[in-house]
Amino acid sequence: MDRPEAAIVELLPRLRRLARALSRDAADADDLVQLTVERALVHRGQWRPGTRLDSWMFRIMKNAWIDEGRARTRRGAVISPEDAGLDAASDGSADMETRLEAQAVARAMARLPDDQRLAVTLVLVEGLSYKEAADVLEVPQGTLTSRLGRGRAALLAELQEGAQ
């Protein structure tokens, strides 16, 4: 495959899932996916055939998300964890309990520092190996596992507290 464009269309559902775990709501998430796709097409000459397109796209999304986060901070917008996750599991077939649990998860995710949220998302939502996730984040594997551990502990504490 030397032309990534067709494969990008097939990656869209996974890009949307990843973006949803990172973003405040579904609309922000799709804006992030669009930005990622546009950047990927502009820089598609930099993708090396034979390497994984998904990892390359995830890295672009990670950078876009970090850039957007800085822009949001500059504009003074505040992400309230209470607003987060209202679109999580928007699938109409999900029952109420599933929906509430998804919202609790999204609120807890929104409280995590950005670097921990990225690590948790790549490994636990996207299912990447530690090596793959470290490559996407462009950090050593030890840094990844340390963020992953802190993120998991914080999520667990938050969700257990909420459940009581």
Place this chain on the structure above:
Amino acid sequence: MTERLEQVMAYLDGELDAAARKAFEADMAADPELAAEVAAHRGLADSLKAAYDPVIDEPVPLRLTLAAQAANDAPRRGRLMTWAAMAASLVLGVLVGRMALAPQAPVAVGGQVPARTQLAQALDHGLAAEPGVVRIGLTFRDAGGRYCRTFQSGPDKLAGLACRDAKAWRIETATAWTLAATPTYRTAGSDTPPAVLAAVDGALSGQVFDAAQERAARDGGWKP
């Protein structure tokens, strides 16, 4: 982070080799507290999957599919999508992008409108000037006899021109558009972006339909 948590994670994330796995499972069998910790972390992983996996089965918004296709779709009808229209749409895309503080680059032509989307519903059944999140502007026939309609879709954040093939509507031209950018009152086509109007000018054969012609074409199921 404790070594213990590191072990629990590596076990659950499939990062241990067979021998280390076996040893960890033996530890778990001997240490109920460790087993409980593993169970809690497994529950967390399951909750995350349950929260976000449904996104995989959602329909992908058209604007994203079109953005991904932008590079490899040569204009299907080169003469209709004139360079002038493309340039105009590029300029508009830049302007809209600035206004919205979010890059919404113009997207390319050639994509089929998936059935059962709000956009397909509006193209099939809508009439000009009807309110809704997807609005229809102008309706006409192109030189090939196909029915064509301009649209503005809030959910897709797109305005564009779609023409009807034997099977489905196809996007001829599309550009970034947001609901907030429109005036409160309108006539058919008055808030159609210039790039879309330019595409209409290029495609139009004869006159734009009046209300009666539009209704007749719709009630006839867009049969050629």
